[in-house]
Amino acid sequence: MSTGECARRTGAIRILPERWEAVYVYWMENIRDWNISRQLWWGHRIPVWYCDDCDPPQNIIVSRDDVVRCPHCDGPVRQDEDVLDTWFSSWLWPLSTLGWPNEQARDLKAFYPTDVLVTAPEILFFWVARMIMAGYAFLERAPYHTVYLHGTARDTQHRRMSKSLGNGVDPMDVVSLYGADAFRWTLIAGLGIGADVILDPADLEKSFSPGRNFATKLWNIGRFLLSNLGDAPVRPLVDIDRRRFALPDLWVLERFDGAVAECDGALGPLQPTKAADDADGRHWRADERYAGLRLNEYAESARRFVWNELADWYLESVKGRLGADAEPNDREVARAVLLHVFDGALRLLHPVVPFITEALWQKLPGRKPGEFLIRADWPRLGAAPDGGRGKEFELVRDAVLAVRQIRGDYNVAPGKTLDVIILSPSDRRVYDDNASTIGRLARARVTVGSGAAPESAAHAVLRGGSEVVVPLAGLIDVDKECQRLRGELEALEKQIVSREQRLANPKYVERAPEHVVRSDRATLDEMISKRGQLSEKVRTLCGA
Template identity: 35%
Template sequence: YSRAVMEAFVRLHKKGLVYRGYRLVNWCPVSQSAISDEEVKHKEVQGYLWTISYPFKDKNGALEVATTRPETMLGDSAVAVHPQDDRYRKYIGQKIELPLTGRIIPIIGDEFVDPDFGTGCIKVTPAHDPNDFEIGKRHNLDFINIMNPDASLNNDVPEKFKGLTREDAREQVIEDLKNCKLITNEESYTHSVGFSERGNVPIEFYLSEQWYLKMKSLAEPAITAVKDGDIKFHPSYWVKTYDHWIQNIKDWCISRQLWWGHRIPVWYKKGEDSSLQENIHVSVDGPKDPENWEQDKDVLDTWASSWIWPFGVHDWPEDSNDLNSFYPTNALVTGPDIIFFWVARMIMAGIEFMEDIPFKDVYFTSILRDEKGRKLSKSLGNSPDPLDLIEQYGADAVRFSILLISPQGMDVLFSADRMELGRNFMNKLWNAARFVKMNTPSTELLPEMNEIETEFKLPEKWIISRLNNTIMEVNRRINKFQFNEAVKVIYDFTWSDYCDWMIEISKISFYGEDEKRKKCLQAVAVSVLKQILCLLHPFVPFITEELWHQFCNENEGDIILAKWPDYNKNKVDEDAEQTMDLLKEIITSIRSVRNRMGVPPSKKSDLIIRTENGELCEYYKNIIQTLGSINIITMGSSIQKPPHSATIVVRGMEIFVPLEGLIDFDLEKTRLKKRKEELTGHCELALKTINSKSFLEKAPASVVENKKKKLNEMNLELEKLVSNLEMLN
């Protein structure tokens, strides 16, 4: 791989795309290395803005300049004003005596200066500011670098400032300027400061000789590849971010002053002028007489080696079966935080060296952040140890939870508590599988599904229809790289349809006397469970493999070799789903009203249904009785509502649940009234707090939001209490 990196550099150098230049770079004082624009993170910093008086050389007046970095004035080469500014243009060409240094610098006119900003005068420090660098080039100013690589002040400053850190130098400069009565104003000032991602300290703009890569010609085909849809981003909104960066791309500083990395394959002839081309050697293997040459000490930026990854790992530049087989690949899975560092540059490298795009799809994962919104990182110490999470919740539970809570390409506030989602689901799946295993014979003894299809009743038709719709939706979501949505579809089907409904309905036959019916439901329960395990396997490999071996036939082998479930539209039964939805709605309503009225689960109630058409309830009476904890069901079109009954209306059917003998009415009324009074008081107090101007101004946004959420929950409970009291009365 290292030879491939060197080969890429050499080829680009031969094309004239790699060059060495003495320019301003982003400099990290901690690593003492150049860093790229993408490695600079801007933060809002509370500092000061000082206005400094710069006296004319003849002592007859002064110009005022505002700055947040007074220590850099020691490297000033000029004071600039706008050439059309009536206040100052008469001074253009005159001289300033730079305070604290005694150096004489010119007053120049440059259109970069904004007359309406600050005093309309700016200090020009070409060696320490990118805008000043350009002004310096236009006016042939001195480029005075006043800093050492660690950002301490060097020998190009007055004696008393030499060796001071930039922070200490700032304090000393301010003190000396105040003593000279040259500070005319000092005010608090919040401004954006670039910090090094490596060292987490403010960067310096630093004059340094570095290696650069011309990017414009490399970027153009990469723009086209994404614009024309040859490469698709998932989610697609990242295209805008990619396009904005690549349309405004600058030459890439590819050299770094680090101890590790791929050393730049350039040699300089010892004792000779290294600015002359004949004294420079560029190759992969180096010069034949290495004793007469000295290799460049810099190394390549890590991204200048990893950008060839899609083909560099496959023996490039040599031709190989691997390279022909695996380039281009199908999809890249990565984080959106390195869309510039890596994704864009791999596209450029692929087109440049392979004349083809490296991949067709790019899937951007979510970025996990802590509850304060900070990216999880070792340096912040806010990242949980995955091994601890696995120990507490299980590997599959952690994988599943993170997938479930991570919408495509969006940041996620991570909390270890959210791993309980996965753990609860794994427990649900395990217990369902254990129940099926305990109530079914060996898989070999069960009938094949195609042998018993004609015997299917509503529950079997419904669950198989729901399974096929689930398979279709999972495939659709996976094909669109919406993995969290795919996981949610499987979760909902497994937890609700299979465990909460199908298993519960199956218990009626599992514990019944009809052997033929029992065999049918056993076969369906096992078949559907096996397909659930297949759908889940890519996301939770361990538990699915373990459960698979409890149900697979001897000739089926490991689950990873099993066939992915097929969607069969002929198995989709809309009538069965609609009928089952109605049945579920009836049972859920019965359970809900019993729960609201405090009826113990162990007590069975009667059920009276007033309807013109009761065939459905009559036909599936057994299911309603078992799952709704119902004793006797009475139906008719002219039945009267019994006294002390809870009423439910489901699609035109009036359903009454007599409560006489199931609860103590007086006791329940007293309890509900007491709770209503408590809640009313809490709601009034919470509303008063939320409407308080003082609370809204002083409380953190999260506290205000939590208070509103709590009030909403209490109001919902209050509505239910009032409804229940009306029912009891």
Template identity: 35%
Template sequence: MSRAVVEAFVKLHEKGLIYQGSYMVNWSPNLQTAVSDLEVEYSEEPGALYHIKYRVAGGSRDDYLTIATTRPETLFGDVAVAVNPKDDRYAKYIGRQAIVPMTYGRHVPIISDKYVDMDFGTGVLKISPGHDHNDYLLARKLGLPILNVMNKDGTLNEVAGLFCGLDRFEARKKLWSDLEETGLAVKKELHTSRVPRSQRGGEIIEPLVSKQWFVSMEPLAEKALQAVEKGQLTIMPERFEKIYHHWLSNIKDWCISRQLWWGHRIPVWYIAGKDSEEVYIVARNADEALQKAQEQYGKNVEIYQDPDVLDTWFSSALWPFSTLGWPDVSAEDFSRFYPTTMLETGHDILFFWVARMVMMGIEFTGTVPFSYVYLHGLIRDSQGRKMSKTLGNVIDPIDTIGEFGTDALRFTVALGTAGQDLNLSTERLTANKAFTNKLWNAGKFALQNLPDQSDLSAWEAISAHKFDQEEALLRLPLPECWVVSKLHLLIDAVTTSYDKFFFGDVGRETYDFFWGDFADWYIETSKARLYHKESHLIASVAQAVLLYVFENILKLLHPFMPFVTEELWQSLPNRKEALMVSPWPRTSLPRQIHSIKKYENLQALTRAIRNARAEYSVEPAKRISASIVASSDVIDYISKEKEVLALLSRLDLDHVRFTESPPGDANRSVHLVASEGLEAYLPLADMVDISAELQRLSKRLSKMQTEYDGLVSRLNSPNFVEKAPEDVVRGVREKAEEAKEKITLTKNRLAFLELTVLVSE
């Protein structure tokens, strides 16, 4: 990669896109290096605003300007004092001279410029272009000199006079103390400032003018903007295109030289003995640099390399092609893999890395390095906070994998919405670990209920079932037709979501189908077939469907959960290739919407019966009788699944009746409406001991009434309503409403039971 980095630097220099110069940069005193604008993080921090007198030269003691600044130590670098031309308070001083405090009478001009904010501080601005980005730009516009008062280690230099050698923050304290002693300090007030801190080290950044290497970015950015406008590059989610466009439209030249040795050495050599570093040689290596130098300065010339290194983002920007053999464009990897289809990365480095890769890719290869950029969110803690050692909320992925498993962690992270930060919590990880376990157990169930591999006739029977044909689907029993149809719908939906890069939707849709439809319903339904001792054909159909649906679920989940799905796939019989290289499920497979609706009726009926059993606290093992009432066409398909209904609802198979009219004991039964045109009657005597239930409910009603009366009494008390906190009163009202609803339900239940007893008598 070093060769590619050097080649990129040389080519950009040959095109005039790399230059050296002394400009304002962000300087890290502790790290002793320049850092880019994007590596500076601003935070609102408490500080102080210092009000200082600047006497007007040639005036009386009352002729002075008060300047408010957050960094008084930079006043030694003042080159002018500015006021707004519309500010009548200071119009008389424009064109005169101000005396910079503590500088032995150094004078600077008082100028006017509309840039000055009349409402900030006192409306008077000290211009220190060597230590402020805005002042630097203003000084360059107005032709003012640049005066630096600080060393690279954050101490003041000889320009600061008696303060020379002091650390910038120590100097601030001493300077203010001296200003107070000399009567030049007006006041010091609390003030919140936007403090620039190094992303790498956390220290406060110092703006300094320094000689560095820069890349001219406008020509590169223009091509990168056009790539998006022409549709050559798509950024997802779409909202990040605006951020991309804003950054590239307002781009500044990129300071690429660093003094911290963590990158590639800058391929520039200077001539020994020459004081000026304006004379330099750009070359691919030291031998080439020496040869060029000898051609210009003779055989005895001595050279030395620039001590700086390149910003690591410079080399990172070349990654899409430098790793493939570039600058050798005939390299096999480069020819085969460049450009690629998609880059997936965090939204926080859209400009740091993505935009720079796009710019460099277009510049050096003539094409974008990838067609799509998929931006994921950042991983935060359960409270949405950024992870940090200070907060102690860092989640170590290795520890997380050890506790929850790799697949559970991958699945949790992948379920996040594109571009949205994800609050990673133990609850989410625990839930997805349970999902992984559920998948594993479903695999065990399938394996345990498939024929032995040596039973060739059984496997021939299973292989004979084809689910990609309409007529074959129509021949399936209702539950099998339902689950296969739902699977085919899922494959279409998931494939579309994958194509649109809606990965979160893929995960959620597959999760819901596997757990809600396959595991909770079809696996339970299949037990009525698999354990059917009278017909091997019925069991064979269930085995074929079980295997077909499960292996396709593994395919859909494999990108999310590669380890558990591959392990399960390899365990299935007759696997000739790995899941990783198996073909994706075919789309536009047949599905039966009518069968889906019919099975949903069966599900609704099952749920209604289960709810009634729970409501009356029927023991799980107890079988009850039931009368199913519906039209003849509904009875036709429901009755065919009598065994399934009995298995799922814990009904007594010998006492399940199907009829088009209510049974004779309807008045002594619990009436259920499962869906329109589908009802059930459950004999109450089958479910509960009516006498015991009457006693239990009567006691429960008495207790609930007492609790309700107590709540109402509190609400009727003026002392409570008027003096208690509003949220407490609201809570009591909600409890009272809830208690009232429960009392009503219990009374209705009692009335029903009493009526049942009367009818029986």
């Protein structure tokens, strides 16, 4: 067994994605002699000289230093005209760049072995495996502990981008149109481990609009948030009495901790942690070996927190607490929490979108001259108080979403204020305490109560047996809406009967293409599901 394969089996080296290990193993177990000479115009000349005046073996001189005269007869010599194979030169990269063959070189002692090699799978054997061989041959240690094999940029016809095909994307064109952050985000967010990235060189807008949209959203979130924070100093979160936190504060701190944990999990362990008694010193544990370096999952976890949780929910819920007329102590708490989680979100996103995050971070209250986000600590878990009370805010979110859904289902104008009744047998305290927040986010007047729901009302069931009720009288023409719903239900019933008859016909099922029959069955399932929803609407609104 080769040293390179031994390193993989013992866990000194891991290869991601896992499927490429089989290719590596096959090559290492079927290794052959390596012809290291090439007849090329460019390359490292083979360090062998010949003396035509001497007899073998004195006529062949191998030397690290250039030979001018034969050391045996002082006659003329000629150097071999061949050059070394490209990969024979390249396999020394982790060594020669750090000062080897001087094994006392400062850089070699400080930085060898390195950490992660990022490269393409097609040179796994030509370069990666040979660097591992060289590391063990000359320094008895692997040159790195992780090999990360990335995907390939391809066009919409799945062809590799190349100059000869003319199907490449010039990064500078993308940067000039959408910015470097948009370019980076698009590639990293779309880079599943080992997966190819599909880009359309003929339509840069289509390819890079996701990155541009996120960069724009992040910038707008930051500007809006900074305008609400103001310029006054903000107390550090650790100095705030945690008993003063409101429910949205607890929730966003818990969600921030969750985002940090998700990002840490997606990035994975930075180094192997299992002690070993060989020269490598540490090996990967079985549970670490294929964990991490899911860069797209990391990017999505950070994006989801800053966009869907911080901006969409927390920032909206605390607007009233940030105004100049807000209660001073409560405003202080809201500002401390908001600054803490946004600062942390910028730290999470900085490796992916460094320019926008640095620009926003510099504008946060409390920045000192010479401080840079790139040198700031990575966020740590522990921002949220123990107890998990923040999960109660999920009840608030569910109620708001239910009201918004009802508004959309019944075509109620967005600016129309609704009267909302929340009936809750088990979570009344939460709804009572947060009725004003629900009302502000849902544009509604909220009453928390119990008992029977009024007639001509829309209903939505929440977790824990609670219910949102929206009386529709005065908001819509109930009789007209009932007529419309019954007509839609009647038409749908006819479509369902027709589709069922078609699928009940053995000749149709036997003769029609399989994918057509499968599509018909899926359509029928959707129709039946919609019939149930319409029937429930008719029952709750019309009473029959």
